[in-house]
Amino acid sequence: MPDGRLTFVNQAFCRVFGLERRDVLGQPFLPRVISGDKNVPLSPGDAVRQQRYVQEIETTGGPRWFEWEEHAVSASGTAVPEVQCLGRDITERLHSEAE
Numbered sequence: 001m002p003d004g005r006l007t008f009v010n011q012a013f014c015r016v017f018g019l020e021r022r023d024v025l026g027q028p029f030l031p032r033v034i035s036g037d038k039n040v041p042l043s044p045g046d047a048v049r050q051q052r053y054v055q056e057i058e059t060t061g062g063p064r065w066f067e068w069e070e071h072a073v074s075a076s077g078t079a080v081p082e083v084q085c086l087g088r089d090i091t092e093r094l095h096s097e098a099e
Contacts, residue, residue, distance in 0.1 A: 016060065
C-alpha cells in the first residue's frame, strides 16, 4: 500500500465490503471502524516491521470483527517498498469465546 493505496485485493475483500476490484485499486482503504484497537499505520521505513490489531468494522453484512496483520516489506531492486495487510474475519470466533 504505497501512501495507503490498495495495490491488491482478493474477491473475499470485495464481497465483504461491497466493492469492485477495478474501483478500489489505487485508492486508499478507509473502513468505518466502530470499535477496537487504535492503530498507527506502518510505513515501509519504520523501525516497527509488523503489528497486529483487532477492530470492529462496518461491512455490507453489518458490523464484523477483523484481526489485521500488517508487515512492512522492504524494496529490493525495482520493487516499491510496501506494507502488506491481511484481515481475518474473527466475528464467529469471538462469539464462540464469549459463550
